[in-house]
């Protein structure tokens with residue numbers, strides 16, 4: 166006759182690391198939202214200038230706030246993911262910090278390339 | 286420094302209590318006393334009915350894991366003075382059924398462990414004498430071989446709490462201990478279990494297992510590393526013709 170302790174609904178508040186984990190799980194919802202937003206943008210552009218401007222007008226106020234929150238969550242997702250990289254990729258004779266820095270450099274490079282394409 | 290400290294110890298006596306209750310004991314607070322010494326004092330001088338597991342008293346046998354003030358620790362390697370002025374709350378390891386007081390049933394882990402085949406697998410006959418290995422090759426898996434099966438990592442893992450089918454940190458780290466051993470040829474035999482939904486993919490990288498591990502095994506690292514291996518294999522299976530894998 167053993168005793169099994171029930172799991173409290175608020176278990177994820179018990180430790181900072183559990184809380185961070187819950188936030189990271191939640192971040193996937195915002196990643197999904199960005200995908201939807203991007204598809205909406207593309208469909209607005211393909212529907213012509215008028216639809217595009219309507220989309221831009223819609224993207225202010227509450228939608229903008231949502232997008233800022235989403236950006237923060239996506240950044241959390243990306244940073245925790247990248248910090249994990251050196252533990253998943255163990256390259257013989259290469260120190261973990263090098264693996265980490267290379268990941269960030271790649272991220273920066275790709276972002277810069279995208280920014281150049283979009284803003285040029 | 287006060288000369289005593291209060292220990293609040295979880296008591297569960299099946300047939301007597303439906304769920305654990307806390308019982309307080311005042312024990313001498315000595316600089317060299319670990320939580321386990323406090324428990325031994327209670328058992329020897331105050332209340333002989335208290336049940337808990339221990340053996341080596343030096344962080345080797347892995348049998349004295351408990352939850353102390355909410356964190357999974359080895360009670361022989363955790364000093365009472367670190368909790369002064371107290372009280373110190375001692376509970377059984379979480380995520381395991383409690384048999385009595387501080388004793389938990391780790392049968393679930395014992396059943397899962399052989400599923401990852403934690404032994405050297407070779408196709409050929411054993412050589413005369415020993416298999417040779419360089420110090421560099423030893424370093425590839427050494428930290429994963431330090432596991433003492435103390436179950437602190439399972440106790441710290443919220444994924445294991447929510448999904449008891451999860452193979453779990455120590456078992457996966459032990460699988461990697463053999464996968465990364467230059468003498469072993471059994472990685473393919475371990476793949477099905479490790480890359481299943483209950484294997485590495487159940488892990489969402491909370492990282493608490495590695496924080497809790499008293500031996501620096503880094504089970505979280507072992508799991509993330511295998512995720513990459515499993516993903517690479519899945520990609521190869523998908524892209525390459527059968528013969529070339």
Ligand code: SF4
Pocket residue numbers: 431432433434435436437438439454455458494497498499500501502503504
């Ligand atoms: S991996 Fe560490 S915490 Fe887990 S059982 Fe082994 S020694 Fe204990």
Ligand code: FES
Pocket residue numbers: 339340341342343344345346347348349350359360361362
């Ligand atoms: S008594 Fe052996 S590890 Fe604590």
